Amino acid sequence: MKIDTLVVHGKGKTVNDTTRDIVAPLHLAAVFSFASAEDGADLFEGKKEGYIYTRLGNPTLKFLEEKMALLEGGEAAATFASGMSAISTTILAMANSGDNIVVSRPIYGGTFALLKNLIPRWGIEVRWADVVKFPEEIENLIDNKTKLILTESPANPTLDILDFKKTAEVAHRHNIPVATDSTFATFYFQKPLSFGIDIVIYSTTKYIGGHSDSIGGVVVSSKDNIEKIKDKTLVDLGGVMSPFNAWLFIRGLETLGVRMERHFSNAMKIAEFLSNHPKVGKIYYPFHPSHPQYELAKSQMTGGSGMLAFEIKGGREAGKRFLNNLNLCVVAVSLGAVSTLIEHPASMTHSTYTAEELAEAGISEGLIRISVGIEDIDDIIEDLERGFEVI
Numbered sequence: 001m002k003i004d005t006l007v008v009h010g011k012g013k014t015v016n017d018t019t020r021d022i023v024a025p026l027h028l029a030a031v032f033s034f035a036s037a038e039d040g041a042d043l044f045e046g047k048k049e050g051y052i053y054t055r056l057g058n059p060t061l062k063f064l065e066e067k068m069a070l071l072e073g074g075e076a077a078a079t080f081a082s083g084m085s086a087i088s089t090t091i092l093a094m095a096n097s098g099d100n101i102v103v104s105r106p107i108y109g110g111t112f113a114l115l116k117n118l119i120p121r122w123g124i125e126v127r128w129a130d131v132v133k134f135p136e137e138i139e140n141l142i143d144n145k146t147k148l149i150l151t152e153s154p155a156n157p158t159l160d161i162l163d164f165k166k167t168a169e170v171a172h173r174h175n176i177p178v179a180t181d182s183t184f185a186t187f188y189f190q191k192p193l194s195f196g197i198d199i200v201i202y203s204t205t206k207y208i209g210g211h212s213d214s215i216g217g218v219v220v221s222s223k224d225n226i227e228k229i230k231d232k233t234l235v236d237l238g239g240v241m242s243p244f245n246a247w248l249f250i251r252g253l254e255t256l257g258v259r260m261e262r263h264f265s266n267a268m269k270i271a272e273f274l275s276n277h278p279k280v281g282k283i284y285y286p287f288h289p290s291h292p293q294y295e296l297a298k299s300q301m302t303g304g305s306g307m308l309a310f311e312i313k314g315g316r317e318a319g320k321r322f323l324n325n326l327n328l329c330v331v332a333v334s335l336g337a338v339s340t341l342i343e344h345p346a347s348m349t350h351s352t353y354t355a356e357e358l359a360e361a362g363i364s365e366g367l368i369r370i371s372v373g374i375e376d377i378d379d380i381i382e383d384l385e386r387g388f389e390v391i
């Protein structure tokens with residue numbers, strides 16, 4: 001079946017053959033009872049399948065995990081309390097003290113802070129390579145202590161694209177798994193696993209939920225990797241998803257197809273509008289012909305999603321005036337919501353970067369990031385025009 005059908009129906013018409021629900025039940029239980037003392041011991045020993053305690057597993061989380069694995073084309077999935085929990089748990093599952101990981105730049109400011117401040121404290125070295133030249137640059141960074149390659153594509157906030165196929169080829173020659181944060185595009189527009197990427201990471205807070213009302217993360221990969229990440233690491237670190245949030249993400253998935261189509265078509269129109277605007281410098285949108293990686297984007301994505309960025313002429317000060325004069329677009333971080341969210345990465349989502357780190361990552365002072373919502377495009381454009389009037 002096609003993706004627009006799969007997001008609605010998952011693997012079948014009913015969730016449970018006995019109750020025949022057509023909606024996944026919400027299991028709020030933190031704890032499950034054993035049929036007997038022997039039953040409890042067997043469950044702990046893994047001799048039989050069942051639920052013990054929600055940190056170890058829960059039927060609503062399992063439903064979301066199975067659906068995400070199906071939609072992403074992976075063998076298995078794990079759910080997390082947040083996208084950050086998904087990223088940190090994956091790193092700690094793969095690398096030990098004394099190892100190193102190679103990471104693409106730019107990357108979301110929260111991930112950057114984790115990699116700059118915390119990961120080195122656990123004895124794991126972080127080596128950086130430019131996302132655009134990544135396959136070439138990592139050849140010189142990888143050694144026998146490299147245990148994970150962590151990437152983000154499209155990259156937050158500059159919308160640079162990672163060449164999945166070339167990156168996987170280099171990494172696999174050295175037997176290193178590659179993880180990609182696919183939050184910006186989702187499986188709706190790209191399937192990194194089909195290009196050889198090993199692990200797909202999400203902040204489900206964004207497009208999967210779609211309504212800015214729940215924080216969560218998901219990782220999709222092989223059964224072996226999920227066992228390492230979930231059973232051997234997450235269960236002990238403890239950053240598990242709340243069943244209620246899982247239920248919201250399950251509901252969000254059902255409308256993901258129509259939302260993504262609208263995010264994409266609105267973003268294409270905004271990219272066109274901005275590309276002709278006298279107060280705008282460069283625009284960053286992978287499906288606009290002006291994007292330097294337009295051909296690569298089209299070869300590994302089926303749509304440009306709803307994220308775009310642009311340079312405002314006049315830098316940071318002009319950017320502030322622009323944001324302060326908007327009426328409809330919400331000045332806020334996060335992304336992937338039904339409403340248009342707009343922000344200034346250098347002072348907001350990426351404020352964990354120093355001025356030099358911003359420059360190294362290609363994030364300029366005048367960069368504005370838009371998460372294009374699903375409102376009427378004429379109203380969004382009229383609002384952006386209102387912002388430009390004061391600069």
Ligand SMILES: Cc1ncc(COP(=O)(O)O)c(C=O)c1O
Nearest residue numbers: 082083084108156183203205216
């Ligand atoms: C690309 C990307 N990955 C991960 C995260 C972190 O997700 P969360 O806020 O759910 O922890 C974000 C948050 O903005 C993000 O943009």
